Amino acid sequence: MELSAKYNPSEVEDKWYAYWLKNKCFHSEPDNREPYTIVIPPPNVTGILHMGHVLNNTLNDVLVRKARMDGKNACWVPGTDHASIATESKVVAKLKAQGISKEDLTREEFLKYAWEWKEEHGGIILQQLRKLGASCDWDRTKFTMEPALSDAVIATFVHFYRKGMIYRGVRMVNWDPVALTAISDDEVIHKDTQSHFYHLRYFISDGAGNPTDKYLVIATTRPETIMADAAICVNPADERYHWLRGKKVLIPLINREIPVIEDDYVEMDFGTGCLKVTPAHDAHDYEIGLRHHLPVMDIIDDHGCLNEQAQILVGEDRFVARKKIVTMLEEAGNLEKVEAYTSPVGYSERTDAVIEPKLSSQWFLKMEEMAKEALDCVESGRIKFIPDKYRNIYRYWMENVRDWCISRQLWWGQRIPAWYLPDGRVVVEETAEKALEAAQRLDPSVMAADLHQDEDVLDTWFSSWLWPISVFDAQRPGHPEHKPNRDLSYYYPTNDLVTGPDIIFFWVARMIMAGGEFMGDVPFRNVYFTGIVRDKLGRKMSKTLGNSPDPLDLIAKYGADAVRLGMLLCSSAGNDILYDESQVEQGRNFCGKIWNSWRLISGWNVDKDAQQPLVALTAVKWFDNLLSRTIETVEDCYAKFRINDALMTIYKLFWDDFCSWYLELVKPAYGQAIDAVTYEATTLFFEKLIKLIHPVMPFITEELWQHMEERKPGETIMFERTPVAGPYDAAFLADFERTREAIINVRGIRAQKQIAPKEALELYVDGDFPAELRPVLCKAANVSAVHDGEADGTAVSFIVGTLRMSIPLGGFVNADEERAKLQADLAYQQKFLAGVRAKLGNANFVAHAPEAVVAGERKKEADALSRIAALEESLKSLG
C-alpha cells in the first residue's frame, strides 16, 4: 500500500481511535500483572475542554501508555465531577434565560431540570478527550453523583458523625450573596480593592440617649453597617481614650446607644484607634463580641441587601446603601473626612461577588487529626511531590488546617443525611427509613411526616476526596467493615496523580486524608503538579481575554499528535506553560518528518544479493549503540517525571541522528537498491523509534506501525514493549562524534568557499583516525579519499580534538586569510594553555583539588600543546 505524500491526521486519528475502542485496548481487568493505575482528575460534568485539560490529560495519557508498553496492566479511570456550585449556577442561569426563577421551583422540580441539563451537556468533555487520544478505560466511567458514589458520600458522613468528627455550629462563614451559599475559606480570593476610609463621628450620649457636643471618630470602610454596631472598641493602653471609659455613644442616624469597650485587638496606630464593633458582619468583630458578650444584630439579608433590622435604607443593596448613607451622614454632620484606601477584599472564586461575612449554622468536619497523618504521608516520602517545592506549601496547609465547612446552601449535590425531630433533636442516618427508626427510638410518637431533612447539600470536594476509592468500590468508604472488592484490592493505591497545584488542599490533601481514613493507605505514590497554561505574553488563558484557543480547532488543524507534542515541549513540571501555536506547528512538522522518513525507507528496493557497504555497516553499528544509550537517558527522564526532557531526547534522536545522519549514510544512490542487512536494521530501528514516541504521539505511530507489515486483527503498537537499552560502546560513540565534527568542518569549508556539494574533495589527516569511520567521512562530506599526513601546497586546515586535518584547495585558498584565521586560533589556544598552566602552577590547587580534576587539567594542557603544534605546522605549510 502506497503511503500518501502528506500525513493526514484527521483520517488516521478517527480510524485508530475507533480501532482501539473496538478491540477494547483501553480496558483493564485485574490479572496477575503489576497494575498501573491513574484516576482522572474529574472535570466538571458541564465543562468543555480547554488548554489546561489538554496539558493534564496529555501527561496522564503519556504516563499510562508508557506503563502499558512497559508490560503493566494499565488502567486509567475517567469520569466527571458534579461540581455543585458551578453546575447549579449554570442551571440557574439557563432557567433565568427561560424566565424561570429558582425560587419559584421546588427542590424536586429544580433537580429535574438540573439532571436534564446534565444528561444533555454532561460528558461532552469526555467525548472531547477521545479526540485527544486519551486511552481511558471508558467502561469504567464514573460520575461523582451517580447513585453508588452518592451512597458512598452519605455513608462517610454518617461514619464521621458517629466518630464525633462532624458537628454543627453557628460560625461566621463566607457568604456568597450571588450563589446564595456559604463557601469555604479556600474558595475566597482576596484582591486588593480601591475603596474609601470613612471617618465618622459618634457623639457621646448624655446617659439619656441624647447627644452631647463631645464625640469620637472611628474609621471604617463599611459605613452601611453602622446600624449593626454593638460597641465602640479602643485599646486599653490607649491613653487618648481613657476619658471614654464607661461612656456610651450614639450610632449616627439611628441614635442607638452603644457602649465603649476595651480590647487588645485594636491597633492604636491604625485609623483613629477607635473601632466600631459589628459582630454580625465581620469575623473579628464577632470574636470581640463573644469576648464582651455583645448582642448580634444582623442587618443584611442573603442577597446582600439591608433588612428591617437596619431601620433605614431597608431593601437597598449593600453597595447602594453605602453611597446613600455617606450622603446622609454628611448631611447629619457625622462625616469627618473620606480618604482613598486600598484594602484586600474577599471575592467568591465562583461568582466573583464580594463575600459577605455572615453568621450561619453550618456543618463542619474536624480536620486536625487527619491533617497530621496526611502531612506525615508526604513528609515521610510515602507520597512524592513533583516538583518537591510543593511540600512546603502542603506543610503550611496541614499545620494550619481549620475545620472544614462541608455544608452548602444548594440543591445540586448530596443532601446532608440529617433529620430533625419536631423538638429540634437531630438524627444522622444513611436513609430516611433508618432516620425514622432512630428518631422513634428517641421519641416513639414521631412519624415520618414529622421529620425534616436538612436542606443543605455537601461540598463537592466531600465526594471528590473519595474518588480514588469510590471509582473502584463505592461500598468501602464509610464502611470499614466492608472487605475491598477485587478491583479496589488490585488497583489501589493508584500510582500517579497529575493535577494543578491550585487544588493541592481542596483535593490532593483531602484524598490523602480519605485514603488514610478508609483504606489505611495512601491513594497514590506520586503527585505531578502541572503549571498553569498561559499565552505567550504570560497571561492566564481566559474566555474573557479571548486568548485561549479551542483545543478541538487545534486538533482539527494540526492533528492531535501535534497538539500533544506542542503542549509537552514547553512543560517542565510545576512551571507555568507559555503556550504558543508555533509549538503545535513544531509538533505538526515533526509528524511530517516521521511520515516522510518512512516514505523514504518503505520506498527502497531491496537487493538480497547486494553486499552491505562499509559505510552502512558502520552507520548501523553507530545507531545501534546510540539508540541504546538514548533509551537509557529516556528511561531516566521518565523515572524523574521529566517528560519534556524525555520527549526532547527522542525528538533529537529521531530528527537529527536518525534522519539527518543515519538515513543519509545508509541511503542508496539514486535508482540503486539497498542491501538486505542494512534494510532489516533500518526498519528495526524505525520500529523501535516509533515505539519510543508512541506514548506521546499515539496516532501517527500506530498508523505507521500498521503500515510496516501486515498485522493480525486487533494487533496494536499500544501493546508492544518499550524498546530496551542494550550495552553500548561509549568510546565508539565518541569516535563517531569526532567524525561528525570533521564532516561539519568540511561542509563549513564548502559553504565558505562556495564549493558545490557535488564536487568531491580530498582530505589529509595528520594523526590516528579510525579506519572504520573513514567511509562515513567520505560519504557524508563527499570526500573522495582520506590520506594520512598533510596536504601538499596551499590547503585549508582545521582541528578536531587534537587531530589536524587539511584539504588541499589550490586556487581556492587565500593564504593571508587562512594565516590570519590560524593565528587567531593559535592565540586563543595559547591563552587557554596559559590559563591551564596558571592553575597547575598553583600549589594550593594541586594540593586541594581531587586527583581526577588535576589529571583533567593535565590532559587539557597536553591537548592544548598538541593543538598548538598542529596549528604551527599548518602555518608553516602555508608558507
Place this chain on the structure above:
RNA sequence: GGGCGCAUAGCUCAGUCGGUUCAGAGCAUCUGCCUUACAAGCAGAGGGUCGGCGGUUCGAAUCCGUCUGCGCCCACCA
C-alpha cells in the same frame, strides 16, 4: 504584612556533589540551497559579564550575605 520560589542566548528552559573543553538545548534569527523522503525541508553560521554588588574557596552559573525585579502561597489593621 509573613513565608516560599525564581532571575542563564531574542523567546521558552536544562545545567546533578562547587571541578571533565561548561557556558548548553529547542524555537526564533542570518547565509547558501527547489540535492530524486520532507521548503512544514536541507547544509552552514552568529548570538550570553549566567540580574547587580560583596563574601567564602586553589577554583563559583552552582555555596553564603545583600540589593533589584518578577512569581506563588498565606494573611479581612477596621
